[in-house]
Amino acid sequence: MTIRDIVEGSDTGSGRWFDKCVFFLIIVSLVAMSLSTLHQLPPAWRAALAVCEIVIVVLFTIEYVLRIVAAEHKWSYVRSFYGIVDLVAFLPFYLSLLSVGIDLRAVRGLRLLRVFRLFEMARYSTAVTRLATAVKYARNEALVFLFATLVLLYIAALGIHHFEHEAQPEKFESVFHSLWWAVVTLTTVGYGDAYPVTVGGRIFTFIILICGMGIVAVPAGLVATGMSRAVDDERRAGRPEPES
Structure with missing residues (x-):
């Protein structure tokens, strides 16, 4: 040895x-x-x-x-x-x-x-390869989703700045300052350091929160679909399943 x-x-x-x-x-x-x-x-x-x-x-x-x-x-x-x-x-x-x-x-x-x-380690190599294949399959869709997410982030920052700037100028000073709120809200994290106090801002936030559910769900769905395709490819190629 x-x-x-x-x-x-x-x-x-x-x-x-x-x-x-x-x-x-x-x-x-x-x-x-x-x-x-x-x-x-x-x-x-x-x-x-x-x-x-x-x-x-x-x-x-x-x-x-x-x-x-x-x-x-x-x-x-x-x-x-x-x-x-x-x-x-x-x-x-x-x-x-x-x-x-x-x-x-x-x-x-x-x-x-x-x-x-x-x-x-050999017993993980199949799983890692499968995950890499799944990401490759979902690459184009993920790029489109990423672009749509960036556009939605900008719209969210622009909208909340419009509704909340006059009521909370220190927290929503500009669109760039409002981007932090947009990221936290769209990812459904919600730290609570900045939140709307106007009626228009709250209605707008409700709409953004609904859209934020897709921000979390869509990537998981893309990877799951890619994993399914990767498993199908392995079965057609006659590869053995990895040991647990």
Whole structure:
């Protein structure tokens, strides 16, 4: 068994264990980073987290070197998406040692991107391919829907500015200021920081809320239709269903 079988062989037992260990290491590093932001943390805990950080960085560095050694085309790996993600996992720590006074803890949160490596595992490859095919099928319809959504956002911002500008000039100062309300309303989030107080504004908001239901439902329908077509393609091609 070679280093490549362990590091890159997600279809082997040792490769799957390696991926699981990397996933566990990612979770531990993110939890440790989050705990370090607590102001009331005892000094002993902070010391333990500092040691944990060093151990994690060393392990990530070793893994990065092993991946370079195992890669058939080493420079291609370094420049690839996963190569950059692997580098980001430990590079901020070394930069923080060189850059005194610069807090790079938020940058270390980019370690979460390494979770994308788990999608390389063989038992998920069919599902990921199916999702990519579904998005491809729905691409044209999604572009049309996106354009229609942008137009509707502008109409919503323009309309609410017309009805509410005089009553609430500080919240609906311009069409651009009203865009925040339009986005929050059309996506049915409704933070409540800006809302209509005039009769015309409330009627207009009711109409926009009805339209907002489609903003949420249509993309889901497009993807579902694409997934159905992707499954039909797999059945016609005689591909086996992915294991659960």
